[in-house]
Amino acid sequence: MEADLIAPGASEAGHSAKDCIRLVGVEKVFAGRNPVRALAPIDMAIGRGEFVSLLGPSGCGKSTLLNVIAGFEMPTAGRVVFFGRDGPTPPGPDRAVVFQEPTLFPWLTVWENVVYGPRAQGRRKESYAAAAERYIDLVGLRGFEKHLPDQLSGGMKQRVGLARCLIMEPEALLMDEPFGALDAQTRLQMQELLLEVWDRLRTTVLFITHDIDEAILLADLVYVMSARPGRLKSCFTVGLPRPRRAELLTDLDFNALRSAIMAEIRAETAAAGAH
Amino acid sequence: MTSEAVPAPAPRAGSARLIQLLSALALPVAIIGLWELAAAQGWIAAGLIPPPSQTLRTWYVWAFGPPGIGLNPYSGTWFSTCLYSAERVAQGYAQAILIGVPLGILIGWSRTTERTIDPLIQMLRPIPITAWLPFSIALFGIRNFGAVFLIMIGAFYPIVVNSTHGARDISRNLVRAARMLGTPERDLLWRVIFPNALPAIFTGLRLGLGVAWTAVIVAEIVAVKSGLGYVLWDAYYVGRMDVVLADMASIGILGFLSDRLVLLVAARVLHWKQI
Numbered sequence: 001m002e003a004d005l006i007a008p009g010a011s012e013a014g015h016s017a018k019d020c021i022r023l024v025g026v027e028k029v030f031a032g033r034n035p036v037r038a039l040a041p042i043d044m045a046i047g048r049g050e051f052v053s054l055l056g057p058s059g060c061g062k063s064t065l066l067n068v069i070a071g072f073e074m075p076t077a078g079r080v081v082f083f084g085r086d087g088p089t090p091p092g093p094d095r096a097v098v099f100q101e102p103t104l105f106p107w108l109t110v111w112e113n114v115v116y117g118p119r120a121q122g123r124r125k126e127s128y129a130a131a132a133e134r135y136i137d138l139v140g141l142r143g144f145e146k147h148l149p150d151q152l153s154g155g156m157k158q159r160v161g162l163a164r165c166l167i168m169e170p171e172a173l174l175m176d177e178p179f180g181a182l183d184a185q186t187r188l189q190m191q192e193l194l195l196e197v198w199d200r201l202r203t204t205v206l207f208i209t210h211d212i213d214e215a216i217l218l219a220d221l222v223y224v225m226s227a228r229p230g231r232l233k234s235c236f237t238v239g240l241p242r243p244r245r246a247e248l249l250t251d252l253d254f255n256a257l258r259s260a261i262m263a264e265i266r267a268e269t270a271a272a273g274a275h
Numbered sequence: 276m277t278s279e280a281v282p283a284p285a286p287r288a289g290s291a292r293l294i295q296l297l298s299a300l301a302l303p304v305a306i307i308g309l310w311e312l313a314a315a316q317g318w319i320a321a322g323l324i325p326p327p328s329q330t331l332r333t334w335y336v337w338a339f340g341p342p343g344i345g346l347n348p349y350s351g352t353w354f355s356t357c358l359y360s361a362e363r364v365a366q367g368y369a370q371a372i373l374i375g376v377p378l379g380i381l382i383g384w385s386r387t388t389e390r391t392i393d394p395l396i397q398m399l400r401p402i403p404i405t406a407w408l409p410f411s412i413a414l415f416g417i418r419n420f421g422a423v424f425l426i427m428i429g430a431f432y433p434i435v436v437n438s439t440h441g442a443r444d445i446s447r448n449l450v451r452a453a454r455m456l457g458t459p460e461r462d463l464l465w466r467v468i469f470p471n472a473l474p475a476i477f478t479g480l481r482l483g484l485g486v487a488w489t490a491v492i493v494a495e496i497v498a499v500k501s502g503l504g505y506v507l508w509d510a511y512y513v514g515r516m517d518v519v520l521a522d523m524a525s526i527g528i529l530g531f532l533s534d535r536l537v538l539l540v541a542a543r544v545l546h547w548k549q550i
Contacts, residue, residue, distance in 0.1 A: 070451075070455060071455075072451050072454075072455075090454070091451060091454040091455040092454075092455060092457060093455065093456055093457040095455065096455060096456070097451070097452070097455050099448050099451075099452065101446075101448065103446065103448045103449055103451075103452045104452075105449070105452075105453075105467070105470070106547055106548075107470045107471075107473070107547045108547075116453075116456055117456035117457050120453070120456055120457055120458040120459070120462060120466060121457045121459075148547050150547070164456065165456075168456065168457065
């Protein structure tokens with residue numbers, strides 16, 4: 001079940017045709033009086049239509065990695081290749097981001113938030129209105145179009161955050177612990193919602209989380225990241241059949257994988273302690 | 276009486292409002308009553324501080340008396356006097372908004388504007404409007420624009436400073452969200468920065484309005500020959516303390532009403548803020 005970490009350079013000439021995102025030696029150091037090395041050189045390839053979870057403890061640099069891919073931050077070294085296009089690329093709707101905090105525009109209604117992207121690009125209403133309705137339906141927000149973000153619960157806000165990304169029909173969806181701030185029940189609901197949405201759209205997803213269950217439940221591949229400076233430690237293939245539902249959390253195969261990943265993380269923590 | 280016996284909410288809300296109104300009025304009424312009593316009993320010299328009843332009578336004649344009677348030059352001039360002052364405030368205030376808001380937003384958003392313009396504003400800001408008086412009179416003479424200029428200067432600082440603060444005070448991820456949804460760089464300002472700054476802008480507008488009323492009185496005392504400030508000083512010189520008091524009350528009422536007007540606009544514009 002365990003796959004080896006993709007070796008540096010191995011993906012260089014390999015399956016670039018079907019790669020969606022490829023990182024080559026991506027490094028990030030935050031300058032300052034005490035420079036912080038957030039990312040050790042990272043090589044990684046995410047295939048088109050793949051759902052990849054990035055699992056790691058807080059402060060391991062997984063959000064930094066996402067920010068670099070999204071174009072929010074520049075890598076100190078290395079390259080981000082997106083569909084064969086070599087970076088650095090400014091942020092754009094081809095790599096839509098769902099943030100941990102919903103980060104909606106508080107002065108816009110649910111509808112206006114969802115159609116923000118098409119409007120900002122100056123598209124005509126006829127070209128996006130039907131799609132907006134479709135995605136609002138898909139994330140279960142029908143009837144809330146006129147509500148303001150402040151009138152919504154945390155889970156509902158994240159649905160808006162997801163819908164405003166989906167309407168852009170992104171090549172990749174980057175999700176930065178989007179359910180981390182939700183209560184356990186809402187989180188489960190949102191995970192099932194995301195599974196459902198993904199089964200329909202099959203968008204490439206990079207999902208960042210520190211929750212092992214969440215990482216396994218959602219993804220095809222789970223990358224485990226080590227603590228600072230962040231590096232990819234190992235990669236686990238999740239062979240569980242789709243469509244998946246939350247009941248899978250009690251499945252034997254699921255738990256076997258869970259144990260394996262936990263052991264990996266424990267070894268990492270012990271190694272870090274020994275230093 | 277069981278604990279379930281909840282009184283109907285509507286009359287309760289009504290009586291609560293009545294109690295609120297009564298408790299707000301109690302102290303002013305008591306002070307006015309005491310003042311009237313003190314004047315009637317001869318505890319204070321009537322020429323020094325006229326009693327409220329006399330002030331009200333004077334006020335009535337000032338507003339509704341026949342104009343042009345030689346013995347009372349104030350008779351029937353209240354409305355035009357108020358209009359002079361209100362017009363000056365409106366002109367100076369409007370100019371302060373037109374310059375202060377865009378400039379403040381630009382200073383908060385652009386480093387270049389911040390470096391080139393903000394230092395000048397911060398250097399000029401400690402100069403109180405009273406210190407600008409001689410300069411203003413020398414430049415514009417005893418004319419309307421001198422007063423308008425002072426009001427503009429006075430209202431400008433709180434408006435520009437708060438607008439700057441509003442433009443700076445934006446979550447980094449909100450700007451990132453706008454970028455990743457495809458907002459062109461030149462549109463960020465009015466699509467995200469400006470609406471996000473609106474609550475702070477309105478704080479500046481309210482503060483600026485207060486300064487504008489201070490400025491108009493100062494300007495009319497010295498730099499023009501009409502308006503509430505002019506009458507205030509003129510009446511003092513001829514020993515008409517009743518007119519002075521009525522004038523002060525008029526300034527208070529106009530200031531209060533104009534502040535309500537700004538609040539009304541704010542409630543409309545910031546409807547998403549008050550839930």
